[in-house]
Amino acid sequence: MLTMDTQTQLHSKSRSDSVAAVAYERTRWFGTLVLCLLLLASLLPAQLRAQGLPDFTGLVEKHGQAVVNISTVQMQQIGASQFFPEMPNIPEDSPFYEFFRRYMQPFSAPRKYESRSLGSGFIISQDGYILTNAHVVESADEITVKLTDKREFSAQVIGADRQTDIALIKIEADDLPTVTQGNPDQLKVGEWVIAIGSPFGFESTVTAGIVSAKGRSLAQESYVPFIQTDVAINPGNSGGPLFNMRGEVVGINSQIYSRTGGFMGLSFAIPIDVAAEVANQLKLHGRVSRGRIGVMIQEMTEELAESFNLDRARGALVVSVEKNGPADEAGIKVRDVILKFDDQDIAVSSDLPRIVGNTKPGSKVSVSVWRNGSTKKLMVKVGEMPADDGETARQIQGKSGDASSSRLGLALRELTASQKKQLGIEYGLLVEEVYEGIAGGAGIRRGDIILGFNNQDIKSIKQFNKLLDDTKKGRNIALLVKRGDVATFITMKIDN
Secondary structure, X not given: OOOHHHHHHHHHHHHHHHHHHHHHHHHHHHHHHHHHHHXXXXXXXXXXXXXXXXXXXXXXXXXXXXXXXXXXXXXXXXXHHHOOOOOOOOOOOOOOHHHHHHHHHHHHOOEEEEEEEEEXXXXXXXOOEEEEEHHHHOOOOEEEEEOOOOOEEEOEEEEEEOOXXXXXXXXXXXXXXXXXXXXXXXXXXXXXXXEEEOHHHOOOXXXXXXXXXXXXXXXXXXXXXXXXXXXOOOOOOOOOEEEEOOOEEEEEEEEEOOOOOOOOOOEEEEEHHXXXXXXXXXXXXXXXXXXXXXXXXXXXXXXXXXXXXXXOOOOEEEEEEOOOOHHHHHOOOOOOEEEEEOOEEOOOOOHHHHHHHOOOOOOEEEEEEEEOOEEEEEEEEOEEOOOOOOOHHHHHHOOOOOHHHHHHOEEEEEOOHHXXXXXXXXXXXXXXXEOOOHHHHHOOOOOOEEEEEOOEEOOXXXXXXHHHHOOOOOOEEEEEEEEOOEEEEEXXXXXX
C-alpha cells in the first residue's frame, strides 16, 4: 500500500518524465527543421546563396577608364549698362552735362569675362569620339577633356542636338578605352545601376541606385523616354554614363528634379539607344533630321475618352492641324484621336512626337485615328522638322560658315508662328547668342528681335545672310532692332 508521500513522489516523477519527453520532441523537431533548411540552401544556386548588396568594384575598375571630365570656357561680353547706369538725357547747357559726360561715358564700352563650367562624358570609339550633353558644351569657346590617366586634350564639337540634349565631341587620340553599349529595353524597374562622373568637379565619382521608372516624359522634352533613377546626380555629372550591372552603358545622365538645386532622389537619364542614333546622325551630317506631321495634340483623359466613346484613355487628341501641312493633306482633322502611327500604338500623347520624330522625312506611313465612334486609316507623307536654326553645332562654337554668326558675332533663330503672335509681329529673327564681334560692340543683346536690314524687312536667316554677304567691307549697315516694346535702328561698320 502506497503512502501519500509515495504517491506524490510517483506523480511528480511521472510529470517530470512527461515534460522531458515534450522537450525532447521539440528539440528533435527543431533539429530536423534546421537540417531541412541547410539541405534546401545547399540545393540553391551559388549566386542566390551569396546574394546581398552588389559589389561594384570590378565594374568600376574595368569600365571607369572610359569616363572623362569635360571643362569648358566661354567668353562672354557684357555691356557696362548692366553694371552702371547709362548717360542720362541731360541738355548740353545743363551744369551737370559735363560731369556725366566725363565720368559715365568711359563705361559705355562692353566688357569681357570668362565663364567656366564642368561636366562629364564617355568615350565611344578608340579614335576619340565622346558622347556628352549638349548643355555641357553649349556656347563654349574652349573645351578640354581630361582622361582618368590625367592626360588632357582640346575637343571639337562635331554636332549637338538641343531637342535630345546630346552632343558628339572629338579629341585627337588613338587606342582609347571605350564603353560597351547596352539595351535600355532590357532594363527592369528595381534593377541596380551606377553613375560615374565629376559632380562639382570631383573626378571619377561613383554613385549607385536603382531604376525607379522607365519611359518618363518631362516637360519640354518631346523626344526622349527618360530612365528615372535614384542614383545621386549633381552638377558636373551631366553627360556621364549610367551603367547596368553587366558594365554596359544604358543611359546618359542628363537632368535632376530638385527644389534646392542639389540631388533629391530623382535623376533622369537619356536611353543610350536614343543617344546613339542622334550621335550617328551628328557624325554623318552634323545635324539631326526629324519627321513632323503638323499637328498640336493633348493628352486623353478618362473623361475625354468617355465623351469620344473610346474604350479607354489612350492615343493623342488632335487640337490643331497646320494648314497645308502633312497631316492636313492626309485628311487628319481636329478632334481626331491618333491611336497608331506607322503601326506603333500611341499609348499616351507623348509617344506621338517621339515616334514621328524618329520617322524618316518623306516616308509614307499609315495612321489610325478614332473619329465619330469608329477607327479610320489614313496615309500621311511625313515632313521634315525645321533644323535648329543657325545649326546648333555652329552656334555652340561660333564656327565660320554661318554668315550671321561669323561676320557680326550673332547666332540667330527664326521665330515660330506662336512667338510672332505673342510678340505681335509678322516677321523677325531672334538673337539667341551674342559672341565677340561687331554686333555686341554696337549694342545688340541676346533676346533682341531683328526686324530689318537697312531698308528691307527680315523674314528668314537665308535672306539676312544674303544681305550680309552682299555688304562690302568698310560699309555701314543699319539693323532695325526690337527690344521689349521699343524698336530702334542700330548701326555698325562691317570690318571683315
